[in-house]
Amino acid sequence: MERRLYVLAASAFIVAAVLGSAWITGQFTTPGVDKTHGYVTELAARDQPWARLFRVSDALSGLVCLLGVALVPRVEREWQGWLALSAYALLTIVAAVFPLDCASLSDPACGRQGLSPAHHVHLLAEALAVGAVVAAMVLLAARWRTRIAWLLTWATLAATALTAAALAAGRGAGLAHRAQLTLIAVWLVYVALRLLVADLWHSGHGRPHVVEEGDGPAVLITAGPAGAWFHWDAVAGELAGSRRVIRFDRPGLGLSPRSPAPPTLYAEVARLAALAPAHPEQVTVVAHGVACWHAEAFARLHPLRVAKLVLVEPVCPDGRRPQAVARAAGRWLPALGGTWAATALARLAGPAAHRRLAGLPDPLGVYRMGKVPAAVAGEWLARRDMAADLRRVREDKPFPEVPVTVLCAGERAGCAERLAGDLGGKLVRLPRAGRRIHLEDPGAVVDAV
Template sequence: MSVFVRVGGVAHHVVVEGAGPACVLSVGLGMSWFDWDPVVPLLAPHRTVVRFDRPGHGLSAPAAVAPSATGEAHRIAGLLDALSLPGPATVVGHSIAGFHAEAFARLHPARTAGLVLVDASVEEHARTPAAPALRTAAARGLGGVLSAAGAPAALGPAVRRATVRLSRSGGGDPAPGDLVRRCYRTSRVLRGALLENTHYRAVAAELLALRERAPLPAGVPVTVLAAPDGSTRWARRQRELARRLGARYEAVEPSGHLVMLDRPDAVARAVLAPR
């Protein structure tokens, strides 16, 4: 089922498949709902799988406000409410969406059945940058200039394909060409990615503050899936994240950053593991 639901005044593209307890999949910066395609068949027999595009991503409408950790956590809760899925959900966050998934678990503990972080972003000492309004204006201004120059239509799909190839341990971009063109030729996706990237450190700093005042729900399983890809430093940072969160750590090898494409089995196993 593919639908559009309004949360915070923004139309969000959502795809719901399967049956059973809810599982929400949120992908990284600039990616789209179809990047979870290899994982869904493994989960749908056991879970109600919810995939959604954040504002300015995929087919969702542009963002009304700049992203924040709290706002993204409430976005997930709002989507579950709009879909009439009030029960506890396992939330899976990839890359930057790991910030959002963890924030959801901390701010909505009663609605969290599990937390899975998939090669999630890690910022141990992030500080909130100054002048957020100016940063938002700059991101939107740059997006406007690039869009007026025709950059999305000319380069969007090619940049998407190249990024995916570089973020995998092997293979190209399996996404259907018509969907890639439909999403990545638009200025909407360019602007959405620029806005999220501009506020990346602010979201990271907000999550660090949340960790000090909003504990993870007791007894809820947490898994950190890391794709070290030969980087001992990245493996060490991911292990430290797992230690801090009291999580199970798993190095997924071989795999690049897009673990859901390289090793969908590892993601599904983390979601479905006995609790």
């Protein structure tokens, strides 16, 4: 999917270059704009016959360019250049929304009766857009260090200077501006080709992040949805005096790298099996939320390796059928987690969402990483498939005779009570605790272990 993501991003930049070059043929349909001295954006002035067409073309060019930046997989220390290119795309849209009143350079009568605020907004947005795209070219060329990137950058800087000089002189602005826009379009095509052919693969896949502490019988902790290893610090701290505590982050969560594939129940069971001590040593598994499904399936598939299950606020699978749309979207999410769009979303919403849901600070900035929202969404989309797999495991594999403790918050414990009954376990109600038992009442989890 990552390869397809690069292709989509490259295609977006090529489409943006084509849409932004609509003036090449359009200038022959608008005789009122001087080809030598008239500014290209005068083609979209309100008093020109094809103004709406050129405005739509410019707006779409900006939107598609912004989409291309959003889909580009994130590369360290390139964010300034892509941010500048995003600013260029947004300013291009603004310039299209607020057009010129008239062809100010081609029509001497333009402006005699005053100009609207939209006219001035257009001029400002256009000037800022040029500055933004030039900044993007300089910043990215400095990172890429290729001759073509620097050649296009210096040529665009020269064309920009010529355009400014022509505007000041009142002659030749049309030719200079056309050269400048042509170079910008060529640079966008170069960016697309570079994404397609250069060796830029930074998948970030690898081993999961694992934290081990203490000595004694093993306790393996698997966090709930969107959880990270540090959410269990209080529980692990109390257990580490007499237990060997193993915590980990699932792919894309915490400090674990992204996975190239969407999550599945069997993959999570295999992860628990790999992290648990080898037979004949047995492990106590502490699971929260949907991770209780993983723990139960692990116990059914590897009965000789489990000493006990502690299920905290378990979620009961429903009977809804998996959706093909959710499965298809889930295949894209691991790759999307490495894009600038995911990074921007995480930077904007991640810390606030984490503090609201967990009530804790984020010590290492985990929830500012783009891979996290993609991983959270991927696990949510995979829930129905996991539930279906768990039902099949329950039908095929009996539950072993191991102790089970189910912890639930509040008086209403329908799901937890049913699960405790099905597994022959003990139900512990914590009426004063909230949904975050391991954060609000870690002692209850320690007692259960």
